[in-house]
Amino acid sequence: MSQTSFSMVNMAANAKVASRVAAQLSTPEKNIILNAIADVIEANSANIISENAKDIEDGRSKGLTQAMLDRLVLTEQGVKDISSAIREIVALADPVGNISNLALRPNGLQVGKMRIPLGVIAMIYEARPNVTAESAALCIKSGNAVILRGGSEAIHSNLAIAKCLHGVLTEHGCDKNIVSVIPDTSRSVIETLLKQKDTIDLVIPRGGEGLIRYVSENSQIPVIQHFKGVCHLYVDKYADLDKAVNILVNGKTQKPSACNAFETFLVHQDISDKFLPLAAKALAESAQVKVHACEKSLPYFAGGQLATAEDYHAEYLAQEIAVKVVNSFDSAIIHINEYTSDHTEVIISQDISRSQTFIRQINSSVVMINASSRFSDGNQLGLGSEIGISTSKLHAYGPMGLEALTTEKFVVYGDGQIRE
Numbered sequence: 160m161s162q163t164s165f166s167m168v169n170m171a172a173n174a175k176v177a178s179r180v181a182a183q184l185s186t187p188e189k190n191i192i193l194n195a196i197a198d199v200i201e202a203n204s205a206n207i208i209s210e211n212a213k214d215i216e217d218g219r220s221k222g223l224t225q226a227m228l229d230r231l232v233l234t235e236q237g238v239k240d241i242s243s244a245i246r247e248i249v250a251l252a253d254p255v256g257n258i259s260n261l262a263l264r265p266n267g268l269q270v271g272k273m274r275i276p277l278g279v280i281a282m283i284y285e286a287r288p289n290v291t292a293e294s295a296a297l298c299i300k301s302g303n304a305v306i307l308r309g310g311s312e313a314i315h316s317n318l319a320i321a322k323c324l325h326g327v328l329t330e331h332g333c334d335k336n337i338v339s340v341i342p343d344t345s346r347s348v349i350e351t352l353l354k355q356k357d358t359i360d361l362v363i364p365r366g367g368e369g370l371i372r373y374v375s376e377n378s379q380i381p382v383i384q385h386f387k388g389v390c391h392l393y394v395d396k397y398a399d400l401d402k403a404v405n406i407l408v409n410g411k412t413q414k415p416s417a418c419n420a421f422e423t424f425l426v427h428q429d430i431s432d433k434f435l436p437l438a439a440k441a442l443a444e445s446a447q448v449k450v451h452a453c454e455k456s457l458p459y460f461a462g463g464q465l466a467t468a469e470d471y472h473a474e475y476l477a478q479e480i481a482v483k484v485v486n487s488f489d490s491a492i493i494h495i496n497e498y499t500s501d502h503t504e505v506i507i508s509q510d511i512s513r514s515q516t517f518i519r520q521i522n523s524s525v526v527m528i529n530a531s532s533r534f535s536d537g538n539q540l541g542l543g544s545e546i547g548i549s550t551s552k553l554h555a556y557g558p559m560g561l562e563a564l565t566t567e568k569f570v571v572y573g574d575g576q577i578r579e
């Protein structure tokens with residue numbers, strides 16, 4: 160679907176103007192708008208699902224992977240979940256205008272830092288039509304304007320949701336360009352979008368590694384990067400094996416297409432003969448997970464394949480996992496630091512000292528002790544919906560919520576002071 164009359168330059172310019180309106184909205188005004196958006200999306204559930212069905216049909220005919228189709232589909236419950244996520248954002252504290260670290264200087268000046276919106280956020284993403292609504296809600300709450308460029312596979316769903324968003328903004332007397340959904344699905348529109356450095360302040364790509372690398376390499380605007388999610392589970396020799404099995408199965412099989420699913424699990428050699436039979440049985444029973452195993456672990460997995468170095472780099476996004484037996488705690492740390500994508504790493508251990516060492520030595524954006532990697536999600540971490548995940552350390556790191564969509568300016572209170 161291509162809109163020949165569409166102008167990316169004009170949309171970005173209009174969003175810049177609208178961002179000044181968004182920045183001045185009070186917290187009550189934002190919350191009223193967001194509650195109305197949640198209501199309207201739920202009220203238009205049937206139409207949104209009908210439009211989504213067109214995308215699913217087109218996706219199947221184009222041969223989209225099952226992982227992509229899983230991300231694309233919207234059910235009645237899925238639409239309700241979008242509305243619920245928006246209402247959760249309403250309940251979150253508004254970071255805009257907060258002043259922190261106000262301190263008195265020797266000359267009598269009071270110096271602090273105030274949270275302010277970033278300005279105009281551009282989102283480039285694949286599938287996941289819920290991203291359209293939830294990212295818009297996060298940007299509205301944080302006082303930003305947003306330009307949303309979903310993939311061609313979700314265009315009908317995204318435009319149906321955009322209609323709801325624009326209707327509410329117009330009804331409440333706000334510039335509808337606070338939220339812009341690009342109707343043109345051609346690749347050239349992304350090229351133009353990434354050059355609008357005078358009107359767009361930040362680009363957040365969300366999707367496959369190819370998309371994110373393309374955006375990072377071609378953008379003239381700062382980019383939040385998250386190339387892939389190779390999440391590790393390390394089962395330490397002091398692990399509770401029942402906990403380890405449950406966490407492994409949940410982290411791998413509950414939603415394998417998610418970027419926070421386990422792709423590799425490591426097992427300390429001292430408990431490998433006890434844990435691997437349990438793991439093999441559980442993975443076979445739960446979802447017939449395909450296993451790429453090292454030489455030491457391969458005999459435990461019927462139908463397993465011998466793992467290569469490429470398997471430990473792989474983001475499978477499917478019922479598939481790599482396994483390795485490690486000689487020591489230090490070997491597990493070395494392996495993770497070599498193959499990490501800086502997304503999420505988990506240790507299962509009842510030894511507090513080793514767990515704390517794991518936290519200190521692993522610097523991925525989320526590090527967990529005795530919990531499933533599936534909790535590495537903005538909503539589960541208390542951020543409300545996330546707008547994306549950053550695995551680069553500048554500006555934001557990890558799941559990004561409201562505060563990550565703001566920056567700080569210095570605020571100085573004086574009483575006539577002049578500099579000598």
